[in-house]
Amino acid sequence: MRQEDYFELLVYMITSAAGLKGEPKIYGPLRMIEASERLCSLMLKEDPDNPDLKELREIIETGKQKTTSDEEGFYQMLQDAAAKLVDMV
Numbered sequence: 533m534r535q536e537d538y539f540e541l542l543v544y545m546i547t548s549a550a551g552l553k554g555e556p557k558i559y560g561p562l563r564m565i566e567a568s569e570r571l572c573s574l575m576l577k578e579d580p581d582n583p584d585l586k587e588l589r590e591i592i593e594t595g596k597q598k599t600t601s602d603e604e605g606f607y608q609m610l611q612d613a614a615a616k617l618v619d620m621v
Contacts, residue, residue, distance in 0.1 A: 537577070541570050561610060562599050565592055568613070584620045591616055 548563040572589040576582060595609020 537574055541567065541574065544570060558599055558603060558606070561606075562596060565596055565610065565613070568592060569596070584616070588613060588616045588620070 545563075545567050548567070552560055552563065569589055569592040572585050572592070576585050576589065579585065591609060591613050595606060595612065598605040598609065
């Protein structure tokens with residue numbers, strides 16, 4: 533993996549954390565799940581055929597769009613993503 537890929541994720545995480553002051557409460561979980569999605573993408577670069585990572589990324593991609601329109605659906609996606617992780621362990 534290229535060092536630049538890890539650095540880009542690190543920059544995203546730190547700047548997201550710094551920008552949270554004054555933002556709506558739901559933005560914290562949104563930023564965390566976006567960072568998780570980016571990490572999944574990095575992991576898929578090393579293991580592009582991993583079906584579990586593909587499914588996890590799809591759960592996140594589909595559910596994170598619900599942040600403003602369906603907050604309960606967004607939080608359900610977080611539960612679904614956590615359940616997928618349990619399956620992966």
